Amino acid sequence: MIEVYCIEDDGNIAQLVKRRLEQKCCRVTVFPTVSQAMGALEGHVPSVVLIDWNMPDGRGDAVCRWIRARWKDLPIIFLTVRNDPGDIVSGFREGADDYVTKPFDLDVLYSRILALLRRAGDGAKEYLSCDGIMLDRRRTLVTLDGEEVPLSPSEYALLFLLMKNKGRTVPRETILRHIWDDNGNFVNDNTLTVTMKRLREKLRQPGCIKTVRSIGYRMEDTL
Numbered sequence: 645m646i647e648v649y650c651i652e653d654d655g656n657i658a659q660l661v662k663r664r665l666e667q668k669c670c671r672v673t674v675f676p677t678v679s680q681a682m683g684a685l686e687g688h689v690p691s692v693v694l695i696d697w698n699m700p701d702g703r704g705d706a707v708c709r710w711i712r713a714r715w716k717d718l719p720i721i722f723l724t725v726r727n728d729p730g731d732i733v734s735g736f737r738e739g740a741d742d743y744v745t746k747p748f749d750l751d752v753l754y755s756r757i758l759a760l761l762r763r764a765g766d767g768a769k770e771y772l773s774c775d776g777i778m779l780d781r782r783r784t785l786v787t788l789d790g791e792e793v794p795l796s797p798s799e800y801a802l803l804f805l806l807m808k809n810k811g812r813t814v815p816r817e818t819i820l821r822h823i824w825d826d827n828g829n830f831v832n833d834n835t836l837t838v839t840m841k842r843l844r845e846k847l848r849q850p851g852c853i854k855t856v857r858s859i860g861y862r863m864e865d866t867l
Contacts, residue, residue: 646670646757647690647768651681651707652723653700657746661694661723664750665757678702682710686790687865689715689771689778692757695740697724697731705738712739714790717782718767719760723748772807774863775852779807788847798823799843802836806853806863815860 648665652658653676662672673690675681678699685693693711697704708720720742722735727745735743741760744753765782772779776789786793786803795803801823806814819836840861844853854862 646692646761646766648672648692648694648757649681649684649690650674650694650723651678651699651704652694652696653677653698654696660750661753665754668754670754670757676700678707681707685711685714687775688773689718689767691761691766691768692719692721693767694721694723697722697726697735705734708735708738708740714778714787715767715771715780717764717770719757719764721753721756721760723753772804772810774807774810774865775850777803777807777847777850777852779804788850793846795843795846796839798839799846802839802843803847806861810863810865813856813860813862817860819860 646665646669648670650658650661650672652661652674655676658674658676662674665672673684675684678701695704695707699707704722704724708722711718711720720740722740722743723746724731724743725746732743741764742756744756770781772781778787779785780787781804784800786795786800802819805819805822816833816836820833824835840853844850847853851866852863854864856862
């Protein structure tokens with residue numbers, strides 16, 4: 645399912661976009677302020693972001709620049725009444741992938757979203773998140789509250805497996821098989837325990853990584 649964050653302070657437009665895109669099997673979350681949108685993005689990355697230029701607590705180009713500094717490949721579409729060539733150029737210069745001016749046809753907007761995702765990829769699949777932890781699959785990069793966290797290959801693989809299965813308990817046997825046995829490396833159960841201990845230390849003992857006693861581990865949002 646395509647997950648859309650719509651940063652739009654006009655309630656009528658926001659609800660029209662939400663209603664039509666959800667008819668197309670998208671999941672749409674509307675944010676009437678920049679601060680709310682930024683807070684949500686810090687905890688979870690959607691497939692695509694729609695941004696209005698004029699917001700009550702900020703400008704769309706600043707939001708676009710803020711997103712690009714953190715998520716290089718997250719698809720962004722401006723959705724705005726501002727159709728001056730200078731504004732359009734500025735929007736692309738700040739990192740937007742597309743620029744749609746109001747009024748617009750909702751089916752055309754949906755088609756543009758599909759086209760953009762075909763080219764750039766789905767942000768929700770490329771960027772995995774849980775609380776303040778972000779994993780960038782393309783760059784094999786992990787950040788905590790915006791700061792890069794250097795991980796060993798096994799620590800990264802463990803985090804990726806848990807984040808990919810967020811909300812589900814992953815048995816220890818499954819983790820051992822996927823991370824070590826698939827590479828032909830024989831390890832004992834203590835290897836996983838030690839790797840998890842180091843991972844938790846590097847991530848400052850995150851509450852989102854749960855130990856399921858005698859079974860395995862589960863990652864889930866707590867914030």
